[in-house]
Amino acid sequence: MLKLAKCGYHSTHPDGLLIDRPNGSGRYVFVLFKSHAHVTVNGRTVTVSPDTWMMFRPDTPYRYRSADRSFVNDWLHFDGADVSELLSDLDLPLDEPVPAVHSGSLSRLVMELQRSTWLGGPLQERIIDSDLRGLLLKLGNLRRLRPGSERMARYFAQLSELRSRIYSTPQQRYTIDELAAEVNLSRSHFQHVYKELFGCPVSLDLIGSRLEFAKYLLENDTQSIGSVSLMCGYENDTHFMRQFKKFTGKTPSQYRKSCTGTQALPR
Structure with missing residues (x-):
């Protein structure tokens, strides 16, 4: 086992x-x-x-x-x-x-x-x-798999860099159109290639990067919920709280309370 x-x-x-x-x-x-x-x-x-x-x-x-x-x-x-x-x-x-x-x-x-x-x-x-x-x-x-074509493969490094930036700068308010323009692709083709390479839509990564950073702040900081919302790139607290609960099953306050007393593990 x-x-x-x-x-x-x-x-x-x-x-x-x-x-x-x-x-x-x-x-x-x-x-x-x-x-x-x-x-x-x-x-x-x-x-x-x-x-x-x-x-x-x-x-x-x-x-x-x-x-x-x-x-x-x-x-x-x-x-x-x-x-x-x-x-x-x-x-x-x-x-x-x-x-x-x-x-x-x-x-x-x-x-x-x-x-x-x-x-x-x-x-x-x-x-x-x-x-x-x-x-x-x-x-x-x-x-044993490779991207479906050489055309897909050539996008891998460029989109990996872009994906890393999405997760490294969750406070930035990226739009799909802006990201597509960076790699000279149409919006629809960019979304198709991104999902093909990484197995998830770019829209979910944009949300995920913000919510994971929010979790980190809630676990390790005493900032107010409003401050956490701003630091994660949300325009208002209501949107942040609704999205957080939708994807985690808890409100930000409930999540913070559930983390009380926990300690980070070594990687």
Whole structure:
């Protein structure tokens, strides 16, 4: 059975992040980078772009730090008796960066794993085992896929940079027309290519970047709800509160109360 030690979905660090494990983590670690980062593995440093993932072995010395001021990632630590065999069967690369095709779908799987840890219940361990296997199977499957055409592939780097900016600057009020113009695409074609590459509509990423930053502020700051709304790029509190509750199931105040006493986990 696969076991999840800890995980984080869309972990946001406005002032950057440094993780240093000179002796490894003791477990397998999966990281989906949503921002630029400098990663050192066994003494060799590479710079990874947004929408890149890495899987670290339990005993691999590694270190990564944000290349920009703001840093966002998904991550999880896991182990289990048959992990090595499963990773080998899937031919998943270890300790090296891999471009994340359909990264939005991978993020959703991490989000579901995080929810499973919160929900508990008598079947929790079996659900987490199933979800973890699903994530690894999806990584193996997506690695064998490529963007549907060379035309799609040529947009990947440019749109990954744009997506990273969306998540790094949630306070900005981007419009889809403005983003499409940046990459010289029509609005409809831009939306099609974006969803094809990342597995989710650009409109959801625009909302998600704001809400995840709002969560970070609510968890770590004492700013008023109105101030949080402004810092996340909303024009008024009412819109912010309605959208927050629609996507999280809680009002901002309820979310803040639910986080009282919790502590951030190391990545």
